[in-house]
Amino acid sequence: MSGKPRVAVVFGGRSSEHAISCLTAGSVIAAIDPEAYDVVPVGIARDGRWVLESGESDRLQIGSGGALPEVDATRPLIRLHQSGLVVNDAADVPSELGDVDVVMPLLHGPFGEDGTLQGLLEMAGVRYVGAGVLSSAISMDKHYMKVVLQSAGLPVLPHVLITPRGWTEDPEACRESVRALGFPVFVKPCRGGSSIGISRVDDESGLDAAVEAAREHDPRVLVEAGAGEGCRELECGVLESLDGAPQASVVAEIVVAGDHAFYDFEAKYLPDQDTLASIPADLPDDVADRVRAMALRTFAAVDAEGLARVDFFLQPDGTVVVNELNTMPGFTPTSMFPMVWKAAGIDYPALVDRLLRLALAREPGLR
Numbered sequence: 001m002s003g004k005p006r007v008a009v010v011f012g013g014r015s016s017e018h019a020i021s022c023l024t025a026g027s028v029i030a031a032i033d034p035e036a037y038d039v040v041p042v043g044i045a046r047d048g049r050w051v052l053e054s055g056e057s058d059r060l061q062i063g064s065g066g067a068l069p070e071v072d073a074t075r076p077l078i079r080l081h082q083s084g085l086v087v088n089d090a091a092d093v094p095s096e097l098g099d100v101d102v103v104m105p106l107l108h109g110p111f112g113e114d115g116t117l118q119g120l121l122e123m124a125g126v127r128y129v130g131a132g133v134l135s136s137a138i139s140m141d142k143h144y145m146k147v148v149l150q151s152a153g154l155p156v157l158p159h160v161l162i163t164p165r166g167w168t169e170d171p172e173a174c175r176e177s178v179r180a181l182g183f184p185v186f187v188k189p190c191r192g193g194s195s196i197g198i199s200r201v202d203d204e205s206g207l208d209a210a211v212e213a214a215r216e217h218d219p220r221v222l223v224e225a226g227a228g229e230g231c232r233e234l235e236c237g238v239l240e241s242l243d244g245a246p247q248a249s250v251v252a253e254i255v256v257a258g259d260h261a262f263y264d265f266e267a268k269y270l271p272d273q274d275t276l277a278s279i280p281a282d283l284p285d286d287v288a289d290r291v292r293a294m295a296l297r298t299f300a301a302v303d304a305e306g307l308a309r310v311d312f313f314l315q316p317d318g319t320v321v322v323n324e325l326n327t328m329p330g331f332t333p334t335s336m337f338p339m340v341w342k343a344a345g346i347d348y349p350a351l352v353d354r355l356l357r358l359a360l361a362r363e364p365g366l367r
Contacts, residue, residue, distance in 0.1 A: 007104055
């Protein structure tokens with residue numbers, strides 16, 4: 001033990017966003033100042049095993065031909081113990097890694113970003129970066145997030161939830177509820193992210209296949225009305241200052257061209273795609289101020305902590321609606337959240353340091 005705060009960077013996980021989590025972790029590990037922190041890279045394999053990863057950030061990048069990284073399940077296994085983290089059967093590393101001062105949970109999607117890992121850390125009394133259990137769970141579930149935002153007076157798009165029981169017992173009633181929204185609609189895994197499993201459906205003939213595609217990732221499916229032709233996709237970051245007051249970033253705009261019908265997985269993450277980010281967005285000052293104020297209201301409505309990215313639609317008539325909030329947004333240097341804060345003068349290493357300092361200052365337990 002060096003006396004420096006020990007950071008466990010936890011990444012990978014069992015969700016469909018496993019690879020995106022690895023990309024995020026590679027960037028964060030490279031950015032953490034080794035003079036200020038000890039880093040323990042903890043990977044969660046696709047089968048749920050926890051392993052001591054190598055920490056080689058170069059391995060956690062998109063490879064040739066677009067190959068996505070993943071946790072190496074053959075690495076030494078890690079188990080949790082009251083004395084800290086313990087490595088099983090590893091001849092080349094200490095058997096006990098010791099106490100961890102703070103965890104940076106870089107998991108995206110279910111089984112990590114949804115409050116499950118946060119609950120484990122709360123029970124263990126370990127500090128961690130980002131939102132708590134309830135905020136993480138609400139924000140991960142697109143249906144309940146919209147319920148909470150509506151109750152706070154924030155506008156969202158019309159939507160319906162298709163439950164496993166509803167789709168099995170009365171699929172025609174589900175189809176009828178979607179017809180009432182009007183086409184086109186977007187069919188999404190209710191607790192998914194990174195645009196995985198999302199389909200745009202322009203007429204009823206494609207609805208069943210889109211629902212089944214979403215159900216491959218989540219038995220609960222959200223169907224949302226389209227935002228309308230000519231709408232603009234805006235994003236705004238929220239970051240707590242060291243005194244705890246949340247701040248809103250500049251507003252950014254995503255412009256998707258080429259063959260993409262919407263901002264899908266390929267447009268977000270794969271190189272050589274026709275996707276542009278305008279930072280700051282070309283907006284009238286009053287519209288940008290309204291978006292930033294709504295981002296702070298959204299952050300407060302779900303009781304988020306540390307960081308969040310809030311996504312919006314700006315409709316042609318000037319109406320702004322909240323699309324969703326991410327409590328652990330994509331966090332590579334080219335992801336939107338770090339880029340909007342870079343535009344505000346906070347570079348990537350400083351942003352990572354800010355989040356660690358916020359977590360270290362927060363006492364475990366109810367708050």
